[in-house]
Amino acid sequence: MTTTESDREGQLAAAGLDGQNRTALGRLLNTGSIGHAEEDADGTMRATIRIPEDELRYDPSILILPHGGDLVLTLINDDKNTHCAVLPCNGDPKFIWLVNHAKGTASINLDGPGTYYYSSTSGNDEGRGLVGAIVITGEVPDHAKLDRPPQPRP
Ligand SMILES: [Cu+2]
Numbered sequence: 659m660t661t662t663e664s665d666r667e668g669q670l671a672a673a674g675l676d677g678q679n680r681t682a683l684g685r686l687l688n689t690g691s692i693g694h695a696e697e698d699a700d701g702t703m704r705a706t707i708r709i710p711e712d713e714l715r716y717d718p719s720i721l722i723l724p725h726g727g728d729l730v731l732t733l734i735n736d737d738k739n740t741h742c743a744v745l746p747c748n749g750d751p752k753f754i755w756l757v758n759h760a761k762g763t764a765s766i767n768l769d770g771p772g773t774y775y776y777s778s779t780s781g782n783d784e785g786r787g788l789v790g791a792i793v794i795t796g797e798v799p800d801h802a803k804l805d806r807p808p809q810p811r812p
Pocket of ligand 1: 697724
């Protein structure tokens with residue numbers, strides 16, 4: 659599911675910050691849409707991220723996960739240029755190369771809540787805004803909690 663916030667999009671468009679070579683070289687980071695991963699019965703999460711033609715953004719640009727774990731990402735490059743994604747993953751990052759009109763799948767594991775950024779590191783994609791975020795909600799898994807008394811929280 660993808661949602662948009664029309665007021666913000668209108669303001670970004672009016673300011674010339676929603677595309678390439680207007681007010682700035684590229685769009686601002688994470689000004690695109692928001693999406694939610696779907697979850698299989700076994701807890702594996704799935705989502706599809708596209709790179710629309712001539713927009714230099716991931717869509718959704720912010721992907722929200724209900725909790726940490728395994729994520730199967732389908733990436734589709736609808737653009738007329740080659741892009742990629744260097745994705746966060748426990749251990750080493752994962753790299754997926756996406757030539758024009760390519761579709762690929764990346765399996766990653768992120769077991770802690772938090773905000774993870776990824777981008778296309780080819781050409782000047784990052785500088786032009788081809789940066790996405792994966793936001794994991796939920797609690798830290800028990801195995802990652804420190805053995806200490808409850809801490810005050812804001
Ligand atoms: Cu779940």
